[in-house]
Amino acid sequence: SLKISGSVNLGGIASDDDDAVDPSKLNDIRDLSDGVLFGWDIKGRSSAHWFDFFGENIGRDDQYINLRGGSYGRFKYRLFSDSLTRNFLEGGLTPYAGAGTSNHTATGWPLLNTTTWNSVNVGYDRRDDGGYFEFGGLSPWYFRVDGNQVTTSGSKLGASSHGMSPGNGYVDLAFPVEYTTKNWTVEGGYATKRMHFSASWMSSKFETDNTKVNWTNGFWSSGTDTTYLGAGNEYTRVALNGTIRQLPLNSTLAARYTKDELESSFAVGQTVLGIAAGSPSGTAASMLATGPNTPNFDGKVDNETFTLALTSTPTRGLDTRIYMNTLEREDDSTHMAFTSAPVTSTTYVNEPYSYEKTNYGIDAFFRVNKGNRVGAGWDYLDMDRKDERYDYNRSKDRTWWLEWKTSMLENVSARVKYSNLDRSSDFKLGNAGTGPTDANYMFRFQSAFDAGELKQDKWKFNLDVTPAEFLDVGVEFNLKDNKYQDVVLGRQNDKRREIYGSVSYGDPSAWRFTVFGDYEKVEYESQHRVVGFPPGGNEPYNPIQPDTSRNYNWQGFNEDSYYAYGLAIDWPASEKLKLTASLMHYKTDGSMDFSTPSVVTAIPGNISLYDDTKRTAINLKGTYAFSKTISLTAGYAYEKFEYADAQFDGYRYTIPGSNRQDSYLMGYYKDPNYKANIFYGWVTWKF
Amino acid sequence: ALSLAFLWSAPAMAQGTEPVCNKCHEENNDSIKSTGHGAGNDANGKACQSCHGDATEHVASRGKKPVVGDKQAKGNTGAQKSEACMSCHAGNRQLGFWEAGKHAQNDVSCSSCHNIHGKVKNPIAQPYSTTSRTIEADTCGTCHKQVRNATMKPSHHPILEGKVKCSDCHNPHGALTQAMVKHESVNQQCFSCHADKRGPFMFGHPPVEENCLSCHTPHGSSHGKLLNEKVPNLCQDCHVQGRHPTAFYGQNQAWIGANGQPVTTPSTRFISRSCLNCHNSIHGSNAPTNRGRYLIR
Numbered sequence: 001s002l003k004i005s006g007s008v009n010l011g012g013i014a015s016d017d018d019d020a021v022d023p024s025k026l027n028d029i030r031d032l033s034d035g036v037l038f039g040w041d042i043k044g045r046s047s048a049h050w051f052d053f054f055g056e057n058i059g060r061d062d063q064y065i066n067l068r069g070g071s072y073g074r075f076k077y078r079l080f081s082d083s084l085t086r087n088f089l090e091g092g093l094t095p096y097a098g099a100g101t102s103n104h105t106a107t108g109w110p111l112l113n114t115t116t117w118n119s120v121n122v123g124y125d126r127r128d129d130g131g132y133f134e135f136g137g138l139s140p141w142y143f144r145v146d147g148n149q150v151t152t153s154g155s156k157l158g159a160s161s162h163g164m165s166p167g168n169g170y171v172d173l174a175f176p177v178e179y180t181t182k183n184w185t186v187e188g189g190y191a192t193k194r195m196h197f198s199a200s201w202m203s204s205k206f207e208t209d210n211t212k213v214n215w216t217n218g219f220w221s222s223g224t225d226t227t228y229l230g231a232g233n234e235y236t237r238v239a240l241n242g243t244i245r246q247l248p249l250n251s252t253l254a255a256r257y258t259k260d261e262l263e264s265s266f267a268v269g270q271t272v273l274g275i276a277a278g279s280p281s282g283t284a285a286s287m288l289a290t291g292p293n294t295p296n297f298d299g300k301v302d303n304e305t306f307t308l309a310l311t312s313t314p315t316r317g318l319d320t321r322i323y324m325n326t327l328e329r330e331d332d333s334t335h336m337a338f339t340s341a342p343v344t345s346t347t348y349v350n351e352p353y354s355y356e357k358t359n360y361g362i363d364a365f366f367r368v369n370k371g372n373r374v375g376a377g378w379d380y381l382d383m384d385r386k387d388e389r390y391d392y393n394r395s396k397d398r399t400w401w402l403e404w405k406t407s408m409l410e411n412v413s414a415r416v417k418y419s420n421l422d423r424s425s426d427f428k429l430g431n432a433g434t435g436p437t438d439a440n441y442m443f444r445f446q447s448a449f450d451a452g453e454l455k456q457d458k459w460k461f462n463l464d465v466t467p468a469e470f471l472d473v474g475v476e477f478n479l480k481d482n483k484y485q486d487v488v489l490g491r492q493n494d495k496r497r498e499i500y501g502s503v504s505y506g507d508p509s510a511w512r513f514t515v516f517g518d519y520e521k522v523e524y525e526s527q528h529r530v531v532g533f534p535p536g537g538n539e540p541y542n543p544i545q546p547d548t549s550r551n552y553n554w555q556g557f558n559e560d561s562y563y564a565y566g567l568a569i570d571w572p573a574s575e576k577l578k579l580t581a582s583l584m585h586y587k588t589d590g591s592m593d594f595s596t597p598s599v600v601t602a603i604p605g606n607i608s609l610y611d612d613t614k615r616t617a618i619n620l621k622g623t624y625a626f627s628k629t630i631s632l633t634a635g636y637a638y639e640k641f642e643y644a645d646a647q648f649d650g651y652r653y654t655i656p657g658s659n660r661q662d663s664y665l666m667g668y669y670k671d672p673n674y675k676a677n678i679f680y681g682w683v684t685w686k687f
Numbered sequence: 688a689l690s691l692a693f694l695w696s697a698p699a700m701a702q703g704t705e706p707v708c709n710k711c712h713e714e715n716n717d718s719i720k721s722t723g724h725g726a727g728n729d730a731n732g733k734a735c736q737s738c739h740g741d742a743t744e745h746v747a748s749r750g751k752k753p754v755v756g757d758k759q760a761k762g763n764t765g766a767q768k769s770e771a772c773m774s775c776h777a778g779n780r781q782l783g784f785w786e787a788g789k790h791a792q793n794d795v796s797c798s799s800c801h802n803i804h805g806k807v808k809n810p811i812a813q814p815y816s817t818t819s820r821t822i823e824a825d826t827c828g829t830c831h832k833q834v835r836n837a838t839m840k841p842s843h844h845p846i847l848e849g850k851v852k853c854s855d856c857h858n859p860h861g862a863l864t865q866a867m868v869k870h871e872s873v874n875q876q877c878f879s880c881h882a883d884k885r886g887p888f889m890f891g892h893p894p895v896e897e898n899c900l901s902c903h904t905p906h907g908s909s910h911g912k913l914l915n916e917k918v919p920n921l922c923q924d925c926h927v928q929g930r931h932p933t934a935f936y937g938q939n940q941a942w943i944g945a946n947g948q949p950v951t952t953p954s955t956r957f958i959s960r961s962c963l964n965c966h967n968s969i970h971g972s973n974a975p976t977n978r979g980r981y982l983i984r
Contacts, residue, residue: 560910584814605938647957
């Protein structure tokens with residue numbers, strides 16, 4: 001017979017965020033609005049079947065419902081619905097009507113008087129409904145089908161330059177978000193202790209109601225400009241998995257092959273708003289033909305991957321793994337060319353991007369004795385960009401690492417690992433430009449940190465100690481140094497230092513606590529070159545030349561620090577009363593320092609407030625059991641968030657310019673600070 | 688998940704039979720009674736012995752002699768501890784790549800994460816969350832402290848809020864990919880949720896097409912949109928070819944100058960979302976001509 005047990009909760013939540021000008025940050029991801037809290041947690045068990053049925057925040061923006069169950073040895077299933085809310089801006093302003101839709105309209109430009117503007121909120125709700133069914137009644141054969149649909153509705157932040165240059169001002173926009181993504185996976189396989197084979201097919205279809213947003217461009221004759229959003233797409237994948245165990249040398253061979261295809265097709269824009277190239281000053285903007293070589297764009301990207309891993313124990317205490325991974329991306333999208341002279345005198349072509357990654361390596365671990373284990377490994381990654389990326393063609397990463405893990409001291413375990421990466425790259429722009437008076441010459445000195453030559457040192461240290469019963473102490477320390485090689489312009493190096501510590505005590509029959517403290521520091525150093533307009537001088541595009549007041553190099557030093565600490569306590573004050581408390585505080589502290597040559601009169605001004613935040617969160621909760629079936633939970637949470645940043649402090653909604661080169665902002669992150677009191681509670685009935 | 692996996696292969700057994708182990712280990716027996724493990728138990732403690740070893744002498748000596756071959760014994764390696772679980776669960780579909788995965792390689796055992804007897808966990812310091820569910824990251828974070836830390840940062844995936852689980856992206860039971868991500872590459876993993884970013888776009892941005900992690904960090908960041916570095920500096924680290932991308936943007940280009948006074952005309956390339964004020968379609972654009980090429984429409 002089916003035994004059912006569980007609980008039902010009913011209560012409420014009330015929050016006070018009166019101090020918040022824009023409470024979007026407080027209400028992001030979670031629903032703190034005043035209202036009812038209702039949920040349940042029900043379990044059913046019999047000798048043949050089981051189910052878990054859980055629900056919380058019913059009727060709220062972060063509602064979650066989950067039903068799992070099955071029949072032992074025959075099938076299992078899951079059905080779920082998971083809602084999420086995102087809030088980016090509450091109480092913003094915009095000169096447009098229709099913000100958040102595909103048509104932003106406004107008349108009477110310039111519109112610098114914000115008292116005539118409309119209010120706007122930006123955010124969306126996302127709901128994921130789905131489930132799976134897995135049948136194993138013919139074990140070792142099994143069959144499984146997964147499906148879900150994600151619907152997203154609302155708006156997200158957007159913006160656009162007024163003209164082709166940011167010097168003409170820009171406008172904040174609220175782009176519509178009306179998405180539906182339908183995913184299906186069907187899998188069948190054969191799984192035993194000795195071997196596992198499976199084949200699966202996956203389909204993911206993304207649909208959007210809006211592929212573009214029309215908006216009134218106050219700079220360009222109040223004409224209708226267009227920003228394009230991502231179009232619908234369809235992704236399909238076939239995957240084959242295989243594992244064979246109990247091979248010689250206690251080996252396991254595992255392999256996976258996948259082939260996927262991503263497609264997105266749409267009609268190409270035939271006109272754009274703008275001023276025809278070469279037009280005399282004062283010419284009004286109009287719709288200009290774009291002159292595409294074909295009216296439709298058919299995007300198509302195929303990926304093919306193959307992975308193989310052989311793990312073995314060749315001799316007692318020695319564990320090895322040999323592996324290889326390949327990924328080939330083939331971009332067969334339409335090659336577009338826009339040749340219309342009215343728009344620009346240049347032909348603009350797109351660059352479908354294909355590449356191939358080949359990775360292989362070996363890891364080995366040797367247990368020296370019961371308390372000590374050493375490991376070493378080597379990894380090689382070849383990234384072949386098939387000459388389709390403009391700056392780098394091929395990169396080769398060679399990594400080796402060493403590790404020692406020990407537990408030879410009683411109640412102490414420690415691990416130290418060092419890894420070294422050396423990346424060599426084929427730079428394609430070494431002969432760019434005709435000479436140092438040609439702007440393209442500067443390409444010779446540029447680098448991209450994601451693909452350029454690099455030497456990396458990385459250390460990792462972990463220590464876990466149990467000095468007394470129920471007491472655990474843990475420390476983790478990470479150090480990473482990236483040195484980008486032969487870089488004149490671009491990121492030259494970055495460093496990362498991290499330390500995390502925690503102490504926890506947990507007597508199951510009494511009280512428990514956890515204390516943690518974290519610290520991180522990241523530094524980036526870079527060099528850049530300003531070239532005046534017109535440049536002047538002998539070799540303006542040569543960064544090796546001495547600086548002049550028009551053409552010079554400057555250096556940037558960006559630093560981010562992060563501190564966090566916290567304390568959590570669980571205290572069963574009595575058999576009936578359980579109390580919990582949590583305190584967490586973090587602080588982020590960023591800065592940017594500049595170094596410019598003395599011949600330069602313009603001063604950037606070092607930035608001391610750069611994504612500086614503080615968050616304090618306290619949560620106190622108590623549960624009192626009136627009986628075995630009825631209990632009351634009540635809680636109070638306090639949160640405070642402070643933000644200071646050079647890009648937002650002193651925020652204004654408009655930046656007036658001449659000739660309608662004004663900028664119109666919406667208020668995003670103008671004032672995200674909040675201080676909130678949250679009260680919550682519920683009665684639980686157990687059965 | 689592992690305990691669920693057990694249910695898959697557990698034989699249908701009559702419930703209600705108390706195992707002999709219950710006489711001394713009542714709490715442990717209670718903790719598995721209503722699970723698949725308990726469903727497979729019998730009066731001799733069949734399920735208990737399948738994990739803890741032969742208890743014949745242990746029972747006969749009334750606990751004076753230890754259980755023989757207890758794979759969960761302190762000091763055993765991860766692989767030894769996992770052996771007990773794998774003796775039943777190795778045929779589960781999600782464990783197909785266990786041996787090749789990082790966890791098995793790094794001496795992590797099933798019991799490192801799965802609490803078969805439901806031992807009370809130590810509390811975790813974190814902000815108020817509207818979910819009462821157990822957060823998976825609390826378990827993963829006991830080892831992955833850097834990740835646990837990242838989930839609390841100002842910009843983070845909704846992990847602590849219970850809307851994203853570690854196992855949504857990673858397969859802790861083993862995968863052949865780096866960092867055991869579930870899909871074939873980082874990008875395919877990210878695009879599995881962020882379907883609006885997957886394109887293919889008419890005009891792409893090569894670093895985006897190669898690796899989302901060139902610009903983003905997945906677990907949490909001090910900077911908005913999970914970015915590795917503040918914009919414009921992140922963009923400027925690659926875009927060094929002159930004109931406005933290479934100009935400096937300091938306090939004197941902000942709303943308030945270094946002298947503390949409002950700046951009449953702050954740089955639209957720096958304030959608010961900086962580069963994204965104009966280059967809004969940073970993941971790729973379907974706009975024609977130079978509007979798409981420069982990712983501005």
